[in-house]
Amino acid sequence: MSSRIEILNDGGFRSDGRKQYELRDITIDLSQQGTADGSAMITHGLTQVLVTVFGPREAKMRSQTLHDRAVLNVEMSVAPFSTGDRRKRSRADRRILELSAMIASTFEPVVQTTLYPRSQIDIYIHVIQQDGSLLPACINATTLALITAGVPLHDFVCAVTGGVHSTSPLLDLTTLEENDVPHMTVAVMPRTRKVTLVTMETRLHVERFRELFELACEAGQTIHKEMKAAVKERTVALVGAIDAGSKPGVVDERDRDVFMGESI
């Protein structure tokens, strides 16, 4: 059946009506989740991920404690109903361990861990629904959750997948597309334009790499705008809540202090 679905048809539309360089809808929910210090839920197309952050707090495991910085502990769980065929994945599933390791190493250079020696930051990722671009959704949600938790970061991390259908690059792939075309995931820090993660599990022709890589970096900037808008909206709401209790009129000044001002 899937062979009867065209990845990119002659009119330039993909199977879900998007064009080559269009990303899927991104909805971000930064509301408080229980006792977590920070949380973010990203719905990216039909992929939905909830990330909660606890910490920085005292390191529980002695053996893994580092004297000069904090440890990032990423744990991921995938809901059995997240894919079409119901399948339970254990926490020790290799694929899940691999993804968590990738996410941890993506954030190690971004989080200012040296500020919190001998402590740990726990990142819990819950995959509620998946339809391609799972890793980018996890990374983006983690960035937002860390921000809401107030963990100091050097920059945002914005990730996106890109693939090549014969010679035409596509951005933000669905499961259907991921199964069909060679693809890679790129995570960038939008301000410094540094790349913290590139991963590829399929074979991509070397001549196509450069074009796709640059395109994915560019798409990271677009995602950044979405994420920044969400953070700003929440901050405004929070500040508004503070102001409701205190004098009005100082809002503007405080807003400028918020670290995600327009200059970033």
Place this chain on the structure above:
Amino acid sequence: MVEITVRKRPRTEAVVTQRKFFKKTARGKVIKVLRERYLRDDVSCGIHSCQVCASEQESVLPSSGSLEHPSFPNGHFLLPDTNIFLSQMDLMESPLFDPPIVLLQTVLEEVRHRSLPLYNRLKALVKADDKKVWVFYNEYRSETAVIREEGESPNDRNDRGIRRATAWYKSHLELSRPQIRGQTKPPQPAVVLLTDDVANRQKAEKEGLPCVSVRKYVEGCKNSSQLLDLLSASGSDTIEPTAATAARQALYPEYLPMATLLAGVKSGRLHQGHFNANQYNYLEGSVPVPAFDKPVLLVGRENMNRAVQGDVVAIEVFDEKEWKAPADEVVDQEATLRNDDAEDSEDEGDDDETLAERKVLEAEAAKQAASSKQPTGRVVGIIKRNWRSYVCHIDSTSLTSTNPTSLSQQTVFATPVSRLLPRIRLRTRQAPALIGQKILVTIDRWERTSRYPEGHFVRALGKVQSKEAEQESLLLEFDVPYRPFGKAILDCLPPEGDSWVVPPKSSTHPDWRDREDLRGLIICSIDPPGCQDIDDALHARRLPNGNIEAGVHIADVSHFVHPDTPMDHEAAARGTTVYLVDKRIDMLPALLGTNLCSLRPHVERLAFSVIWELSPEAEIVNVRFTKSVIASKSAFTYEEAQIRKDDPKLSDELTESIRLLNDLARKLKAGRMAAGALNLASPEVKIHLDSSESSDPVDVEQKELRETNSLVEEFMLLANISVAGKIQETFPQTAVLRRHLPPPRTNFEKLQDILKKRKGMTLDVSSSGALAASLDQCVDPNEPAFNTLVRIMATRCMLSAEYFCSGSVARDTFGHYGLASPIYTHFTSPIRRFADVLAHRQLAASIGYTPLHPSLHSKSHVERVLEVVNKRHRMAQMASRASVEFYVGLALKARSEKGTVLEDAYVIRTFRNGLGVFVSRLGIEGLVTFKREIQFDADNYTITVPADGHDVTISVFDKVQVKVEVEQDKNTQRGRVVMSLSQPIDSRRL
């Protein structure tokens, strides 16, 4: 940089933008699938200068539609329903039918879902230059997207979507030409829904949408009489009163439902295979199935149950006691069923003809020998029809009125040119005009109640026996793509055109990158006379160390044909150049084939060279591959090269080089023969044409083979083998190779038996070497041609060679049986074979010249391309053979006008009522039939003809003399070769 945006899809619209359904996987697991869809407002309507949708894409539809149809004076656009494309594709493809068409995505997808071949034709239609078709992606436009409602079938949903889109177009047109106050309303073209679905039409009318049926629409067109014939029968159910259909008796058993068939095949109760009709006996067919060694025989109409050559059928095999032997009689459809009436469809039940047929079958059954029985069965269902367009003649006897101006509709018989197909019944108004023409006919359906399939006329090809019509019909019959190259393809050629030259040598020019300058070498080419596409050239010289350097230089086609360009796609689809007697259908545009890539003498050309260092004993010391620039010193024909080589007075460098090459080739050939290569024979003849303009054949002669033929052949084989090894080593998964599987032993059984009984000879088929040796032993001192005859018959027992992708078959099946080489590919003719182009690209990548295009890394892609190339290759061979046959016929006709043609022939088959003979001088096979009773000994392959006083016995391999005549069939005007015996006995009276 391109603009990257995020498409928004509000959660609240999820009802329209999200779709949930269950899917069953191949393993039977049911999974739930959730899909989303992004609705947009920038899907263009495709109408030229539309003010509302500003589109960067080129709009193809004229702004006021087509003004030619009388029913729509304000202009109109046609919006066809799916059923139009499913059943009336011939009409849509006709160049006479050219209204602007809006093709909906819904329709496109439904066609794709229902039939891939039709979908591909539809896609070609969309791209065709002379058609105005706009694909409107209605499912992605927010106003026209529909979702399936509760209790609605997918079909109804699609119909509703189509109507919604029609309505949208209507309002869109209103919007784009607004009424200016004070002026009359501007004329607004209509968007007409074209559908044959009555229910859909009724609903559309209720919604106030203009709609029309195909027949009604076409009747209003200006070319209606021609277009009406293109209508397929299934759409014209109003022609025939349904009452008659109901009253008619069913002639054939009903097919089982598809689910039963598939289950039956799976459980082994039924068998699946391709239906092959018997060309000697129209009442018999066979289906090769894996479960039996011999193909399953189908005897009689009822058992063949409406299967047509090439269909994939499901068959049921009878009990062993009902098994039969294949008929050894020739039964001609035209002779037996001459009086069948095409109009007469009511009482086909039990008329004289069926009785005659039955008699034939019964007579057969009585005479059968018990020994040769094979599985027998009947068709219970069709898994897949493989109907295409067939070249036919109108049977003049089936006409009711031959008045040439009559335009009344008649039902006539069309007799396909191929003997494997049944007659087709078709309705036409132009019957009298079509007599004596070759026409193209498509089968539409074959009802249980109708003895013959029903079809419709597609187009006329031209007068029978005219060369153009014969040529085109031949190309159509063998599915050869012969349209001229389109603009997109010609745009891929170098812009300099035929003034392109190799740029002057420089280290910076990209054309010279990594190329060796071999312009100084004494290189020459040897080809058949008149060859324009020279793709190979050779050289040889002695090295100071006593060894010999030999080089094969192949035209560097991959320098011009880049992967994934329109030219590449076209060449891949054509697969090979097709050579007919007086025409060549090129794989690549002529500029490349006969000029830029052709290694013509005294011109600098780009080449891909294979250069060996060979020891004087022709053993390979070293081989290297390089891109190069060469300048051929001379282009010889085989004959010229031979004369030059044999002339003792000449001793220039060029001659020496040919002698050196010849010397090596002899040693190479000896080595190959020792390794067990086969020396096969096929009846090849050459047609002498009167002059190049008139192309009237003057005479036929057998092809002559010279030493220089074998010279070229040996070096090409060597190059191919060397290249095959190299690319297989570099790309073990996707190398393009060629193999020849060893034939199964059972293929030789009959030939072995005949040889043993008639000549007392044995054939050892245990290996190619053994076969080669035993073929050498098959010599009859009295009959010098006997050995060739046996070789020809042995060749027919073998399988044909094929291209394959190295990663898709087991390593131990790579071998080439005929050449006795463990690995082989085609590298040496990239101008005329596409596989060679692929091999060139892979070789270029393996020497690090260019990176390999991603498509050649994909096993599935290579497999897909090679499948097409294999098919084209087979078809091309058959087409050239048929072309030669046609010219042999013409030559015979010319000769028989001067006097009777008597030729020596060999008997190759015996039938109950005739002989199959092979005329080696003409390279044709013929049939001699006897009307009078003769004695037939099936076990000893002999027949005994009673003659006045003494009986004459003729057996297989006997040499006889036949009289060859060309007779024109009175009904179909089809010329056919008729043979009769003149020695040892005159068969005309028998």
